[in-house]
Amino acid sequence: MPLWTYVTARWQALLMDSYLHASAVVQATVLAALIGVGLGVAVYRSPLGSAVATALTSAILTIPSFALLGLLIPVLGLGVPPTMVALVLYALLPIVRNTVVGLNGVDRSVVDAARGIGMSRLRVLTGVELRLAWPAILAGMRVSTQLLMGIAAIAAYVKGPGLGNLIFSGLSRVGSVNAVELALVGTVGVIVIALLLDGAYVLVGRLTTSRGIRD
Amino acid sequence: MTDQAVDIQLENVTKRYSNTKQPAVRDFSMDIRAGEIVVFVGPSGCGKTTTMKMINRLIEPSSGTITIGGQDALSLDPDELRRRIGYAIQQAGLFPHLTVGQNIGMVPGLLGWPKPRIHARVEEMLDLVGMDPAEFRDRFPRQLSGGQQQRVGVARALAADPPVLLMDEPFGAVDPITRGNLQDELLSLQSELHKTIVFVTHDFDEAVKLGDRIAVLGPQSSILQFDTPEAILAAPADDTVAGFVGAGASLKQLTLLRVRxxxxxxxxxxxxxxxxxxxxxxxxxxxxxxxxxxxxxxxxxxxxxxxxxxxxxxxxxxxxxxxxxxxxxxxxxxxxxxxxxxxxxxxxxxxxxxxxxxxxxxxxxxxxxxxxxxxxx
The missing domain is CATH 3.10.580.10 (CBS-domain)
Structure with missing residues (x-):
């Protein structure tokens, strides 16, 4: 079992790469959530604004990740900065779209009642609308996280952190000893982390969604 | 504004929207006495809800003045104003993510009441609308029947003891039997509380049952007739009102008279x-x-x-x-x-x-x- 031997021999390094990979994805998702929810809140009341925001963020998603990362090198150099910028940009679409859909899905009579009993605009947004849209926003974040798991692997191209380094170095030495194993371990690692994070989302969803609106 | 019933005056209140030629509400004037139930009744789209929502400024009037208990409503902070005006709407509009207790305690919370006082008040309000606090306080709205949701909606509207209560077809979405019960309950609440209530409905029978006075509204919220139910039933001002009163006016009149x-x-x-x-x-x-x-x-x-x-x-x-x-x-x-x-x-x-x-x-x-x-x- 050369693969197994390889894994046990490089356990520490693998764990480090996995951690860096997950950490980059989670941080990028959180950052994208802050920006995306803000953007969604800014545009959801206007159909035109919503359409523009959705179109812009989906345009980003159509740029091949390899190209985007490469184009960021002259601006941001190598390593973490271009990686994070690219990941945040890719994570925006699902979050913005779900925020807009979630906020528009809030029952108008509930908002009317909230205003009618004297809640301020800000309070209605934070205390009612975002609370009710939260399951949709969280679902958007979950999709973004899954999306970023794969894209983060490509970031090794700009010397970014994570399991992509294993895959890249493996693929660049195809034919030599352990090359395939290297790429395989990296890929499987990405899948395992993706599943773990997905499980975490279910847990976070249960803990942060009111029992009154949970399915 | 005090916690006793207050009167409301609307003077030449007009609402224009920029995208329509005709105003939604034209030159609406009305004196509503302290402690009475005035029902706005009229066909859909006549502007009755718009008129009501201008009283708590959910809709800002384009011109005119609104005075509540001698105070110019348009000069107050809208959020502050609304905390002193109870508001109950169709399908209750309860916050689905909050419990019954949290829903009812919302306005007292906004007014900065201390926690124990809110707790006691929630209990009192649930009692008032005939729901057992121990059983219902921690339930979520979706665990209630339509009638119970409406009761909680009324309890929430009354929680901070506002002198004025605005009700926008609050019983429109429940079955006829429950609606009858809710109407009876509202009347018995009112006999204790003496609020000034503005009630919007398109159901003339509901208006007859609840109103001390009924305003039959036509297009652009024009007042076709504003009088006691007895007077409107006995002598509708014109054919439109007569049409709205509908068949069986004499029978409806008999529901207003007691054998005594x-x-x-x-x-x-x-x-x-x-x-x-x-x-x-x-x-x-x-x-x-x-x-x-x-x-x-x-x-x-x-x-x-x-x-x-x-x-x-x-x-x-x-x-x-x-x-x-x-x-x-x-x-x-x-x-x-x-x-x-x-x-x-x-x-x-x-x-x-x-x-x-x-x-x-x-x-x-x-x-x-x-x-x-x-x-x-």
Whole structure:
């Protein structure tokens, strides 16, 4: 079992790469959530604004990740900065779209009642609308996280952190000893982390969604 | 604004939207007295909800003035203003992510009440709307029936004891039986609380039941008629109002009158142990055909006809009394009883004792008088 031997021999390094990979994805998702929810809140009341925001963020998603990362090198150099910028940009679409859909899905009579009993605009947004849209926003974040798991692997191209380094170095030495194993371990690692994070989302969803609106 | 009922004045209130030529509400003026229920009734799209929402400034008037309890509503902070005006809407608009207790405690919370006071108030409000606090406080709205949601909606609107209550078709989305109960509850609440209530509905029967005064509104919230339910039913101002009042106006009118408001007839009475021949002689002497037989405690038992009075003792002849009314019954109830009883229905007091009777002629006279009064006045 050369693969197994390889894994046990490089356990520490693998764990480090996995951690860096997950950490980059989670941080990028959180950052994208802050920006995306803000953007969604800014545009959801206007159909035109919503359409523009959705179109812009989906345009980003159509740029091949390899190209985007490469184009960021002259601006941001190598390593973490271009990686994070690219990941945040890719994570925006699902979050913005779900925020807009979630906020528009809030029952108008509930908002009317909230205003009618004297809640301020800000309070209605934070205390009612975002609370009710939260399951949709969280679902958007979950999709973004899954999306970023794969894209983060490509970031090794700009010397970014994570399991992509294993895959890249493996693929660049195809034919030599352990090359395939290297790429395989990296890929499987990405899948395992993706599943773990997905499980975490279910847990976070249960803990942060009111029992009154949970399915 | 104090916590006692206050009056509301709307003067030349107009609402224009930039995308339409005609204003949604044109030049609306009305004085609403402290402690009365005014019902805005009219077809969909007539602007009744828009008019109501201008009172708590969910919709800002384009021009005109609104005074609540002597204060210019348009000069106050809208959020502050709304915390002092109860607001209940169709389908309740409860916050689905908050418990019943949190929903009801929302406005007191916004007003900065201390936690223990809010807790006590939530309890009090649930009691007031007839829901057990221990059972319902920690439930979520989706775990309640439609009627219960409406009750919580009313409790939330009343939680901070606002002097004014705005209600926008609050009972529109529940079944007719529940709606009837909720209306009765609102009336009994109002008899304790004496709020100034503006109630919007498209259901004229609901307006008749709840309103101290009804404003029948036409397009652009024009006031077609603003008067007591009795007056509108007796003398609709024009054909549009008459159309809205609908068929059966006279019957609806009878729901507004109580038996105590009309003059009772004297039925010819007999006690159950009297000799039939004595009773017969009395009927013949007074030129009457029927006698009402009372038991020893003067409770109505049987109707006997003149021709029954040969066949035996009074407790076996004639036919039993099936239907009774009290002085609190509506005249409509009395009419229904008359139709079942045939001709006349006995009226009884609190202990079931005979106090008089209502006949079909009395009901007819009452209807005629009502109509004449309103036509002349």
């Amino acid at each position: 408001d009309i003059e009772l007839d004297e039925a010819e009475t007999a006690t159950i142990d009297e000799q039939p021949s004595v009773v017969r002689d009395r009927l013949v002497a007074r030129n009457r055909k029927y006698a009402l037989v009372l038991d020893s405690r003067r409770r109505p038992k049987r109707w006997v006809h003149l021709r029954d009075l040969n066949d035996g003792p009074l407790d076996t002849v004639g036919r039993p009394v099936n239907d009774l009314v009290t002085k609190q019954s509506t005249v409509q109830d009395a009419l229904e009883a008359i139709l079942t009883e045939g001709g006349s229905v006995p009226v009884v007091g609190t202990r079931g004792e005979y106090v008089g009777a209502v006949g079909i002629d009395t009901v007819m006279d009452t209807v005629r008088k009502l109509r004449e009064e309103h036509e002349n006045g």
